[in-house]
Amino acid sequence: MKPTYVLDARTATPHFPGIGRYVKNLLQAMPPLLAADEELAVLFDPQHSGQFAQKDARRSQIVHVYAASSPFALQQQWQIPQALRSLKPGNDALVYHSPYYLMPYFLAMPAVLTFYDLIPLFFPHYVSPRARLLFRFTMRMALRTAQQILSISQSAAQDLAQYFALDPQRITTTPLAPDPCFCPQPQAEIERVRQKYGLPAGFFLYFGINKPHKNLPALISAYAEWRTKAALPLVIAGAWDQRYPESKQLVAQKKLAEAVTFLGSMPDDDLPGLYAAATAFIFPSRYEGFGLPVLEAMACGTPVACSNTSSLPEVAGDAALLFAPDSPSALAHALSQLMDAPTRLQMRDRGLQQAARFTWQRTAQQTLAVYRNLVKNPAGP
Structure with a gap:
């Protein structure tokens, strides 16, 4: 047998x-x-x-x-x-x-x-x-x-x-x-991705779809509130569903067109470099069965802030800044915390350790x- x-x-x-x-x-x-x-x-x-x-x-x-x-x-x-x-x-x-x-x-x-x-x-x-x-x-x-x-x-x-x-x-x-390709990237790969997509030296990143449970309008509202204190751009990447235009409409309403970039879909080969190029990764989702982008970003050495609901605290452990997804002020506070270099370094180290637990x-x-x-x-x- x-x-x-x-x-x-x-x-x-x-x-x-x-x-x-x-x-x-x-x-x-x-x-x-x-x-x-x-x-x-x-x-x-x-x-x-x-x-x-x-x-x-x-x-x-x-x-x-x-x-x-x-x-x-x-x-x-x-x-x-x-x-x-x-x-x-x-x-x-x-x-x-x-x-x-x-x-x-x-x-x-x-x-x-x-x-x-x-x-x-x-x-x-x-x-x-x-x-x-x-x-x-x-x-x-x-x-x-x-x-x-x-x-x-x-x-x-x-x-x-x-x-x-x-x-x-x-x-x-x-x-x-995370796939093994998600790991700290050489500077040459980071620069390649930056040049390909015209990215600045520092930016906040969201990667994922734009369906309502992903909560992108809350991220944009929080970013608009926070941006009065600093000027780091926001980059939003991932497949775009035309049925849900609210995020782009909100960017226009709040006059953020110069600060927020929508990249749309991109090849898988560019994702590790995109994560690694970001100053921090923000994931405001209201519900996730797992939330793999959180681990992918951590595995690339990128500090993470994510919502405190469903599976995300389980996946992120103590390696991410957690916030209530329906509180723009809490999200804005997380953005402010991530502007602090020692905080980012601490979150980077914790993130690499957390991602390594999942194979x-x-x-x-x-x-x-x-x-x-x-x-x-x-x-x-």
Whole structure:
């Protein structure tokens, strides 16, 4: 009996950038941790086969399973179980892991589900009533299918257990981690990014989307209040959703066009240099399942101030200045504190130490432990 762990990698596509990075990082970290009698089966669409070529010495323990079926397609309910039958003959030690709640719900093996957040339910104005109903239904189906749930933070695990009345023993916290590319950058890379985007020598940085829960208007209001005391610019980077123009409108209303720069989307290769070029990173979000940009900035040696809600205190520890997200004055005070060089140096050192506590190797080890427990006890706790 060879334990085989099936990781569903169909979401490792540009359509799922966050989940895709999660899957790819697990696939990189897991193979060296497999025992000699274990194998990892990677389930993916053959159209994306190139990105799953394994180059490590343990590639004999990596099995590829092909399924040209989207997570959004109804036919995955029978096509995925059929594809997995090729692993089944003579092997009862199988575990299936879905990183997404749209998954096959009728499996003849124990299942693991990764959970991120409840944004569609906590911020209902994002989606239509029909979409919220569909989310609840499919999430309940996924939770009914999975014997074990992996949550990316303790905060998210508590939200899930409370909202869906789950036994907390079914949930294991397996935190995310920054990619290894996020680290202190050489001065040449910082200068390259500065020149490419026309950035000043010092600036406050926000990186992320502009959806309402990210709370960008509060950051701009706080910046407007604080800017009377100093003149450090504010740079806002990340994908821009045109449905939410409030932040740009507020910049115009407060006559901050010369002080606030919107960079929009940028290549992943430029992000470490952008973080490292910033004087400090500001993250005013009202709700995060994890809040990975906080750790990415810390890993690059950039001081961080972030809100004190949801998972962010858990992720930031004592390495960030925390503020109430709905208090522009508290945020403005954090900006003032970050103008102090000794404070920034202290926050930089703490941030590097905090970011180092989160690694994909550790997350992969915790994930494998859940798989192995399910092989021993397929029914779960």
